[in-house]
Amino acid sequence: MPKSTEELKNDLHLASGIEGFLVDNRKDFRQYTLAEYLHHLLKEKRLIKKDVVRDSLLERIYAYHIFAGRKKQPARNKVISLALAMKLTPEETQYLLYYAGAEQLYVRNPRDSILWYALEHHMSVLDTNLMLQKMSELTLLNVGEELS
Structure with missing residues (x-):
């Protein structure tokens, strides 16, 4: 199940770097047109x-x-x-x-x-x-x- 927006915000807050955050969470990003x-x-x-x-x-x-x-x-x-x-x-x-x-x-x-x-x-x-x-x-x- 995808992470909630709040979970993503928390992970971003705790992340040591943006690159790792983006890689670790790519499946949770919504990318619709x-x-x-x-x-x-x-x-x-x-x-x-x-x-x-x-x-x-x-x-x-x-x-x-x-x-x-x-x-x-x-x-x-x-x-x-x-x-x-x-x-x-x-x-x-x-x-x-x-x-x-x-x-x-x-x-x-x-x-x-x-x-x-x-x-x-x-x-x-x-x-x-x-x-x-x-x-x-x-x-x-x-x-x-x-x-x-």
């Missing part, structure tokens, strides 16, 4: 891609490009929309954001706290946008994008 991680999540959660794309409220072609690996670093809001559509946990979303090359959620940021709450409560993209709007925060998608 964004598309690979999305497909892993689809399989793990038994989700259907077309349902996720629909529920994300993203432009259909754009979302499929993310899944196909053609969009390697999509906008953070689009990644969060996919996470909401997939009903990911906040922790799974953090990994998704990492693989997308996007800034992870930071709960000291009010907007990110709202997003974290939405993820924990399995809210839809539309309901999350309404809550963001109600709290005077920027929504995930523009109104035109939501309707396409």
